[in-house]
Amino acid sequence: MTTVAGTRGAPGALVAVFALAVLVLALVYPLTAAGDPGVTVMRWQSGAIPILAWALLAFAAWRALAPTPHARFTLLLVLPCVAGAAMFATLPPATGAAPAASGFWLTLLATLALATITVQRFAALDGARIYRPLTAALFGLWVLFFWQVGVTAFEVPRVLLPAPSAIVASMLGQWDTLLRDFVQTVLKAVLVGWVVGSTLGFLVAVAIDRLPFLQRGLLPIASLTGTIPLVAVAPIMVMWFGFEWPSKAAVVVLMTFFPMLIATLAGLRAAGKLELELMHSYAAGYVRTLIDLRLPCALPFIMSALKVNATLALIGGIVAEFFGSPTVGLGFRISTEAARLNMPFVWGAIVVAAVSGSAAYALLVQLERRWAFWHPSVRSA
Amino acid sequence: MSERARRVVPVGVVLVGVVVLWYAGAVWLNAPGAIERVMTPKGPYGFADLVAATWSMERPVLPAPHQVAIDLWTSLVDWPLDSPRNLLFHAAVTAQSTIVGFVLGTLLGVALAGAIVHSRTLDRALLPWIVASQTVPVLAIAPIVLVILGSLGFSGIAPKAAIAMYLCFFPVTVAMVQGLRSPQRIDTELMHTYAATRMQAFWLLRLPAALPFLFPSLRVGVAAGLVGAMVAELPTGAQAGLGAKLLTGSYYGNTIGIWSALVMSALLGLVLVAAVSAAERIVLRQRRFG
Numbered sequence: 001m002t003t004v005a006g007t008r009g010a011p012g013a014l015v016a017v018f019a020l021a022v023l024v025l026a027l028v029y030p031l032t033a034a035g036d037p038g039v040t041v042m043r044w045q046s047g048a049i050p051i052l053a054w055a056l057l058a059f060a061a062w063r064a065l066a067p068t069p070h071a072r073f074t075l076l077l078v079l080p081c082v083a084g085a086a087m088f089a090t091l092p093p094a095t096g097a098a099p100a101a102s103g104f105w106l107t108l109l110a111t112l113a114l115a116t117i118t119v120q121r122f123a124a125l126d127g128a129r130i131y132r133p134l135t136a137a138l139f140g141l142w143v144l145f146f147w148q149v150g151v152t153a154f155e156v157p158r159v160l161l162p163a164p165s166a167i168v169a170s171m172l173g174q175w176d177t178l179l180r181d182f183v184q185t186v187l188k189a190v191l192v193g194w195v196v197g198s199t200l201g202f203l204v205a206v207a208i209d210r211l212p213f214l215q216r217g218l219l220p221i222a223s224l225t226g227t228i229p230l231v232a233v234a235p236i237m238v239m240w241f242g243f244e245w246p247s248k249a250a251v252v253v254l255m256t257f258f259p260m261l262i263a264t265l266a267g268l269r270a271a272g273k274l275e276l277e278l279m280h281s282y283a284a285g286y287v288r289t290l291i292d293l294r295l296p297c298a299l300p301f302i303m304s305a306l307k308v309n310a311t312l313a314l315i316g317g318i319v320a321e322f323f324g325s326p327t328v329g330l331g332f333r334i335s336t337e338a339a340r341l342n343m344p345f346v347w348g349a350i351v352v353a354a355v356s357g358s359a360a361y362a363l364l365v366q367l368e369r370r371w372a373f374w375h376p377s378v379r380s381a
Numbered sequence: 382m383s384e385r386a387r388r389v390v391p392v393g394v395v396l397v398g399v400v401v402l403w404y405a406g407a408v409w410l411n412a413p414g415a416i417e418r419v420m421t422p423k424g425p426y427g428f429a430d431l432v433a434a435t436w437s438m439e440r441p442v443l444p445a446p447h448q449v450a451i452d453l454w455t456s457l458v459d460w461p462l463d464s465p466r467n468l469l470f471h472a473a474v475t476a477q478s479t480i481v482g483f484v485l486g487t488l489l490g491v492a493l494a495g496a497i498v499h500s501r502t503l504d505r506a507l508l509p510w511i512v513a514s515q516t517v518p519v520l521a522i523a524p525i526v527l528v529i530l531g532s533l534g535f536s537g538i539a540p541k542a543a544i545a546m547y548l549c550f551f552p553v554t555v556a557m558v559q560g561l562r563s564p565q566r567i568d569t570e571l572m573h574t575y576a577a578t579r580m581q582a583f584w585l586l587r588l589p590a591a592l593p594f595l596f597p598s599l600r601v602g603v604a605a606g607l608v609g610a611m612v613a614e615l616p617t618g619a620q621a622g623l624g625a626k627l628l629t630g631s632y633y634g635n636t637i638g639i640w641s642a643l644v645m646s647a648l649l650g651l652v653l654v655a656a657v658s659a660a661e662r663i664v665l666r667q668r669r670f671g
Contacts (some may be wrong), residue, residue: 123505139506217391235631
C-alpha cells in the first residue's frame with residue numbers, strides 16, 4: 001500500500017480534518033436564507049435538533065481523526081454520523097420547506113466527506129462475514145440520503161429525478177394500482193410464462209436425451225437464440241393471443257425455453273462415469289438411472305437456469321407490455337406514466353419490479369441450498 | 382461421416398424441420414381466414430387451392446417463410462439504402478446506437494472493474510449492488526432514461542446509446558472484476574519479485590488474464606445492448622430503427638413487415654455477436670501455445 005510517509009493507519013484522516021474544519025466554519029453561517037419578509041432565518045442555535053445534528057456530525061469527524069481498527073471504534077464513528085445525518089435531513093432546508101443557506105451547504109459538504117470515510121472504514125473491517133453486506137447497506141443508505149437531501153435542496157425538477165420520499169409517497173398513495181399491476185405482470189404473465197417455458201424446456205431436453213442426432217441439431221440453434229432479441233416477438237404474440245396477459249406469457253415462454261433446454265441437456269451429461277457404471281452394475285434400466293442418478297446430478301444446472309430465467313422472464317414480461325397491453329401492468333405503467341412525466345410513480349413501478357426480481361432470485365437461491373446442498377458450488381458458498 | 386458433417390447435418394435437418402413445421406403452421410393458422418376471405422367468394426375449392434391461398438395471403442396470421450424472405454429481399458434490393466422502406470437502413474440506425482452504447486459501456490465497465498479490484502472500499506460497497514442489479518430488470522428504467530435525456534435536450538442517438546450503454550455495463554463490470562482477480566497468487570508474487578508497480582501488474586498480468594472472462598460478457602452485453610436500443614426506439618415515436626419498424630408494423634397490422642423486421646433484428650444480433658467472437662479469436666490467438 002502506498003500511504004503518505006508517517007501517517008500509518010487512519011485512512012482518510014485528512015478528509016476528516018477537512019470535514020471538521022468545514023463543520024466549524026458552518027457554525028458561523030445561518031441554515032436558511034432570508035426568503036420572504038417576515039420569515040425568520042434559521043440558525044444553528046434555533047432549536048435542539050440542528051445543534052444536536054451538528055454535534056453528532058462533529059463527534060463523528062473527531063472520531064474519524066484517529067484510526068478505527070476495531071468494529072467497536074468503527075461503530076462509534078458510523079452510528080453518530082448516520083444519526084446526525086438523519087437529524088440533518090429533517091431540517092427545513094433539507095425537506096424543501098425553506099431555502100438553504102451557506103451553513104446548510106457547508107454541513108452537507110462535511111457530511112459527504114464523512115460518508116466517504118465511514119464507508120471506507122467499514123469496508124476495511126476484517127473478521128465477521130456480516131461486515132460485507134453491512135458495508136453495501138451503509139453505502140446504499142448514504143446514496144439514498146444524498147439523493148433525498150440533494151434533490152430537495154438543489155430543487156432538481158421532478159422530471160429529472162424525484163426524491164425517494166416522493167417515490168415512496170406516490171407508491172403509498174396508489175398502492176392499489178401498483179398491486180393490480182403486480183398481479184397482472186408478475187403473478188400472471190411472468191410467473192405463468194416462466195413455469196411453462198422452463199417446464200417445456202426441461203421436458204424437451206429429457207425427451208431428446210436419447211436422440212443424440214436431434215441434440216446435436218438443436219443445441220447450436222438453441223445457444224444462438226441467446227443473441228437474438230426475442231422480446232421483439234411481442235407484437236406478433238399480441239396479434240395471436242390478444243392484448244391481455246397470455247400474449248406476454250407467450251413471450252416469456254419463448255425467452256425461458258432455450259436457456260432451460262441448454263442447461264438441462266448439459267446437466268444430464270454431468271453424471272460421472274463411475275456412478276453411471278455403478279448404476280449399470282445394479283442392472284438399473286434407463287428410467288431408473290435417469291430418476292435416481294442423472295436428474296439429481298442435473299439439478300444444480302436446472303436451478304441456475306431457473307435463476308437466469310427468473311430475470312429474463314421479468315424483463316420479457318415488462319418489455320412485452322411496451323409493445324401494447326391492456327391498461328394495467330408494470331410495463332404499461334412505466335411507459336404511460338413516463339409519457340405523462342409522472343416520474344415518481346414510474347420509479348415506484350420500477351421499485352416493485354426490482355423488488356420482485358430480487359425476491360424471486362433470493363427465493364430460488366434458498367431452494368437451491370435446500371435441494372442441491374451436496375453440490376460443491378452450494379457448499380463453498 | 383466426417384467431423385464437419387457430424388456437426389452440420391443435424392443442424393440442417395433441424396432447420397429443415399423448422400421450415401416444414403412453419404409451412405404447416407401457416408396452413409393451420411391461416412386456413413380460417415383464407416376460407417372466409419379468399420375461398421368462399423370464389424366458390425368450390427380443393428385442398429391444394431386452400432394451401433396455396435394460405436401461403437400467399439396479404440395479411441396472414443402467420444406468413445409463410447418465403448413471403449418473409451421475399452419481403453426482406455425486396456426491401457433490400459428495390460429501395461435505396463437511405464430509404465425508410467429498406468430494412469438495412471433501420472438495421473443500420475439500430476446498430477449505430479447499439480455499437481456506440483456498447484463501446485462506451487464496455488470502457489466504463491472495464492474502468493470501474495479496474496477501480497474495484499484496486500479499492501477495497503469500492504469492492505465492498507459498490508460491487509454487491511452491481512451484482513444484485515443482475516437480478517433486476519434494469520431494462521425497465523429505459524423510459525426514464527429517455528425522459529431524463531429528452532428533458533436535458535439530448536435527442537437522436539444519445540438516449541438510445543445511453544440505454545445500450547448501461548445494459549452492457551453491468552455484465553462487463555461483473556465479469557471483469559472476476560477476470561482481473563483470476564491471476565493466481567503465484568503469478569502476482571512473481572510480478573512482485575520483479576518489482577513491478579501496480580500499474581505494470583495491471584497491464585501485464587491482470588488485464589491479459591481477464592480477457593477470457595471479458596469476451597463472454599461482451600457477447601451478453603452486445604445482445605442486451607441491441608434489445609435496449611430497440612426498446613429505446615419504441616416510445617419516442619422514432620421514425621427509424623428496427624424497434625420503430627416493429628411497432629409501426631403492429632399498428633398497421635402488417636404481419637409480413639413485422640416478421641421481416643424480426644428476422645432482420647435476429648440477423649443483426651447474430652452479426653454483432655459474431656463480430657465480438659471474431660475479435661475474441663483475433664485477440665486471444667497469441668495465447669495458444671504449440
